[in-house]
Amino acid sequence: TLRGKLKKAFAEAARGRSVRGKATGPLARQQRAEAEVATLPSRLSVGDRVKVRRLDAETGLIEEVLPRQSELARRDVGSRESNPRAQTLLANLDQVVIVFATTQPEPHFGMLDRYLAICEHAELHPIICLNKVDLPHDKSVEETATLYQQLGYTVLWTSCETGQGIEQLRELLKGHITLFTGPSGVGKSSLVNALEPGMAVRTGMVSSATGKGRHTTTSSQLYPLSSGGWLADSAGIRALAAWNIPEEELASCFVEFRPYLGECFYSDCLHVDEENCAIRQAVKDGLINERRYQSYVRMLKEEER
Ligand code: GDP
Ligand code: ZN
Structure with a gap:
């Protein structure tokens, strides 16, 4: 029955499946009048939240694009505000898991500071993830981690070997659009796979261990976690790494x-x-x-x- 089909479609949408849709009515008109309506995104982007009127199991009409909380731009600019011509790569990203290993490779805290500054500028919530906690590591790592906790940042200790911290991480991802970033070899692919098997290849993470990963794409995609929340792919990682902070805003x-x-x-x-x-x-x-x-x-x- 149609009712049954609708129920199934909504259930799939709730689980994060994409459903085909097209803009119509006020939105289509507004998009045409885009020059005057500065608040409306010039085009829909991955991550946009929309109001959809369901037509049948397969199609729906996008009637409204909800205001964006954040915008990651395709080009090397802070945001669309600083360069209105930059296309939005990903809308509504709200969280970044910054991964470092406690050892092998040794954590590069200067790079962590850089990522944290970008998160502050982009208004993304950072989570510092110190992975490979199962390996013996230098005591200075704990001391430095304490500094970041005192600054108000969340520090998570994880291990893909023992499973430590993985459930905590899973909880923190629920209800958020999250990007994993960090240097090569720290265990990003392993963490993402610990959360959901096969997720590392899907999100285009090149595992430093296997060298396997999807090749560079310019568009971004989001991947649903069965436990809730979404993961952004490696296109988002590159866009975030290229984020530019004007010098007077850096401090x-x-x-x-x-x-x-x-x-x-x-x-x-x-x-x-x-x-x-x-x-x-x-x-x-x-x-x-x-x-x-x-x-x-x-x-x-x-x-x-
Ligand atoms: P990526 O480059 O950041 O995606 O890192 P990978 O996930 O490819 O991991 C790099 C290497 O570290 C691999 O050999 C993993 O098996 C290993 N590794 C990842 N996480 C852990 C961990 O928690 N503990 C230990 N001991 N090794 C890990
Ligand atoms: Zn000064």
């Missing part, structure tokens, strides 16, 4: 700098060699961690190029 992407901003002598202080800099004073006073400050300086120089 506020280091959360512990925020209380001191506005206290510097120069209002356009970049906190490097200016006199009477509140940030550098806070570093001297031990209120801001020296290594985090160095990460800031390094990123600032990168942005200058």
